[in-house]
Amino acid sequence: MKTITPLVRPGSSLRSRHSSLDIVALLIALTLIAIVCVPLIQVVVGMVWKDGGFSLEAFERTLAIPDLGSLVFNTLVVVVVSSACAVVIGFLLAWANQRTDARLGILNDILPYLPFLLPPVAGAVGWTMLLSPRAGLLNAWIRDALSLVGIHMESGPFDINSWYGLIMVYTIYAVPYVYMNVAAALASFDSSLEEASRLSGASYLRTLRKVTLPTLAPSVGVGFLLCTWFGFGMFSIAAIIGTPRRSTSSPCGS
Structure with missing residues (x-):
């Protein structure tokens, strides 16, 4: 009785390995972006949003610098x-x-x-x-x-x-x-x-x-x-x- 071996395309394991590495690299990149961008976004929001309302006080103080x-x-x-x-x-x-x-x-x-x-x-x-x-x-x-x-x-x-x-x-x-x-x-x-x-x-x-x-x-x-x-x-x-x-x-x- 013959056993049927599945047809595996050459390089498929290599492509799957590359796809795994791509996913890991993407996750690392997203993590680094989040670490950098989240504090920056908080600073920007804090500049224009104060006491529950929109405010330009931070920009006015900056423009008032001698x-x-x-x-x-x-x-x-x-x-x-x-x-x-x-x-x-x-x-x-x-x-x-x-x-x-x-x-x-x-x-x-x-x-x-x-x-x-x-x-x-x-x-x-x-x-x-x-x-x-x-x-x-x-x-x-x-x-x-x-x-x-x-x-x-x-x-x-x-x-x-x-x-x-x-x-x-x-x-x-x-x-x-x-x-x-x-x-x-x-x-x-x-x-x-x-x-x-x-x-x-x-x-x-x-x-x-x-x-x-x-x-x-x-x-x-x-x-x-x-x-x-x-x-x-x-x-x-x-x-x-x-x-x-x-x-x-x-x-x-x-």
């Missing part, structure tokens, strides 16, 4: 300029790491991500201790060295509580977002496209402008958006570095 326009403008300047600087630095670091021999081994893979290991509050405090106009350690060492050649200074030469100091610290924390996107794109980039361009007679600059940069543009754009997104949220840097300048003169930060 110098609100200058604060918004200063924040935009710091975030946009630091993001633009981070794009240039992150792109060059990724290019040197992926396309040249200028490597320091594992240090090249670790150094661009070091800002992730240090919270912005600690980084801002550290830079303040180094480059504070009068009490900064680095400034004190530079003044001591200059005094040996007859140049005496009471403060400086660097001032972390300034526009360039604020933008510098923001840029340091923004570089990893550009680097990780551009480095990943360069690692998967097909170099034969550049070789074909060079064999066709195009120069290095033309190849960079016509082949490389258009291919990497999405990664650079994502890195810039991440820099601006997290830049608007890094209020602690501006509060620590910009507040001393604001107390003595015009505001220099968000």
Whole structure:
């Protein structure tokens, strides 16, 4: 007596396994979305719904903040300029790491991500201790060295509580977002496209402008958006570095 074996299509078990993983991934994603969105929705509802009725009191108090326009403008300047600087630095670091021999081994893979290991509050405090106009350690060492050649200074030469100091610290924390996107794109980039361009007679600059940069543009754009997104949220840097300048003169930060 013959036994009839059921016909199993090849790959059906693999598809079922993938569908199971998709369901688990979807559940995890929905859970993460709920964790992020539920508190945010509660905050938004609390802003417009107060004492059982619709209210715009929170927005009125926000619009009544003194110098609100200058604060918004200063924040935009710091975030946009630091993001633009981070794009240039992150792109060059990724290019040197992926396309040249200028490597320091594992240090090249670790150094661009070091800002992730240090919270912005600690980084801002550290830079303040180094480059504070009068009490900064680095400034004190530079003044001591200059005094040996007859140049005496009471403060400086660097001032972390300034526009360039604020933008510098923001840029340091923004570089990893550009680097990780551009480095990943360069690692998967097909170099034969550049070789074909060079064999066709195009120069290095033309190849960079016509082949490389258009291919990497999405990664650079994502890195810039991440820099601006997290830049608007890094209020602690501006509060620590910009507040001393604001107390003595015009505001220099968000």
